[in-house]
Amino acid sequence: MREMKGSGVPWIGEIPSDWTTIKVKAIATLINGYAFNSQDLQVDRPYRVVRIGDLVGGAIDFNNCLGVESTDGYEDYRLLEGDVLIALSGATVGKTAIVEKAQDAYINQRVGIVRSNLGRLIYYIFMITQFVSDLKSKLNDSAQPNMSLNDIGQIIIPFCNQKEATLLIRYLDKKCTQIDSIIAKEQAVIDKLQEYKRSVITEAVTKGLNPDVAMKESGVEWLEYIPSQWDVRKLVFASYIRARLGWKGLKAEEYLEAGHPFLSAVNIQNDKLIWDDINFISDDRYEESPEIKLQVGDILLVKDGAGIGKCAVVNDLPYGTAAPNSSLDVITPNSDLNTWFLYYFFESSIFQNSIARIKNGMGVPHLTQGYLKNIMVVIPPYEEQEKIVAYLDSKCAAIDNTIERKQSLVTKLTEYKQSLIYEVVTGKKEVPHV
Numbered sequence: 001m002r003e004m005k006g007s008g009v010p011w012i013g014e015i016p017s018d019w020t021t022i023k024v025k026a027i028a029t030l031i032n033g034y035a036f037n038s039q040d041l042q043v044d045r046p047y048r049v050v051r052i053g054d055l056v057g058g059a060i061d062f063n064n065c066l067g068v069e070s071t072d073g074y075e076d077y078r079l080l081e082g083d084v085l086i087a088l089s090g091a092t093v094g095k096t097a098i099v100e101k102a103q104d105a106y107i108n109q110r111v112g113i114v115r116s117n118l119g120r121l122i123y124y125i126f127m128i129t130q131f132v133s134d135l136k137s138k139l140n141d142s143a144q145p146n147m148s149l150n151d152i153g154q155i156i157i158p159f160c161n162q163k164e165a166t167l168l169i170r171y172l173d174k175k176c177t178q179i180d181s182i183i184a185k186e187q188a189v190i191d192k193l194q195e196y197k198r199s200v201i202t203e204a205v206t207k208g209l210n211p212d213v214a215m216k217e218s219g220v221e222w223l224e225y226i227p228s229q230w231d232v233r234k235l236v237f238a239s240y241i242r243a244r245l246g247w248k249g250l251k252a253e254e255y256l257e258a259g260h261p262f263l264s265a266v267n268i269q270n271d272k273l274i275w276d277d278i279n280f281i282s283d284d285r286y287e288e289s290p291e292i293k294l295q296v297g298d299i300l301l302v303k304d305g306a307g308i309g310k311c312a313v314v315n316d317l318p319y320g321t322a323a324p325n326s327s328l329d330v331i332t333p334n335s336d337l338n339t340w341f342l343y344y345f346f347e348s349s350i351f352q353n354s355i356a357r358i359k360n361g362m363g364v365p366h367l368t369q370g371y372l373k374n375i376m377v378v379i380p381p382y383e384e385q386e387k388i389v390a391y392l393d394s395k396c397a398a399i400d401n402t403i404e405r406k407q408s409l410v411t412k413l414t415e416y417k418q419s420l421i422y423e424v425v426t427g428k429k430e431v432p433h434v
Helices: 119-127 129-137 149-154 162-207 283-287 339-347 349-361 369-373 382-425
Strands: 004-006 014-016 020-023 029-032 047-050 066-068 084-087 096-098 105-107 111-115 156-159 215-220 223-227 231-234 239-243 260-263 279-281 299-302 311-313 328-333 376-379
Touching (some): 029 149, 096 119, 105 111, 119 156, 162 339, 162 349, 239 369, 299 339, 328 339, 339 376, 339 382
Parallel strands (some): 047 105
Antiparallel strands (some): 084 096, 084 111, 231 376, 239 328, 260 279, 299 328
């Protein structure tokens, strides 16, 4: 059993007696991303630009990256092997990724590079829950949280000699690869189940439940035929659509312990509205925009950022009131359009594929009011909508139960991986010297 000592840093706790602590800036070069012109970022341009939304699961989703035509003058922002990338603003501040090999790719603003010969060890430290929680505790008081690279550089991390660091990295690489392999297999099953669920939804909301019903041409490009008794209408003529452009001067320091729930995109998880970890606003802020006071039966749709297209129904109001922030559209269906039918339409591949095209075509994805209002929605007779909703509720519940069991295993494996990394990078677990 190795001798331990206090690190003096609460999130680190004890470290081996021959270890020390050090500021990130002492062992790394810190590089801010370049503010590329959003109009220059396009699909299929040769030089990729990594944005916050491209940091996924500790890696970079290069398939989702937009690009620029030329890199003249951008060489300082090019990705090198071992670079650790970190998100510096937004709800995902602290999200990280590592560059496994040098890339002809560059970082956009709001993404920083932490470059060090101990990059992999820094990456593992940046991944752990305790580090991220400590990082977020240092955020400035703003409705749009952000950090500077200087803030990152000041953070204190555990530090050991180069030889032991190499052992830690080798051990974690092996163990995490094994865990990630199991997670990937389970995630592949989850993805197939979700794909199947989406196909079931799409079939029901575009063709109904009767395979022998008479069909007619839909008159819209993306759908050839619909049942003869169905209608097709622009969403603006089938619902009341509105959103808040943002409260002037609203800061995070205005959030209250109690009051009116102030919902954001992060409160929509797995297609449901989650009332945990919410912020509250005052009566004055709540009354500023009466048109977006939420009611049961409203649909919330994410309109900004990497999560655009996610939606949830306001099924209840546990606090009696609520209002959305500017990342959410509020949609109230007309009397001849069932809330849950419209929700399932938003969950269909018809709608989600259109959202995917927006994601791939914009530097910062944004679902405009004009675009949303002109979305064509299929509308069956109301009684048929209710039957479709009942069918999908039952069918999707069975699929969701299977997904939840798989997701529970993924969650346990992820928690085990987090615990293992923490124990190793703080020296609480001694790794084999092989």
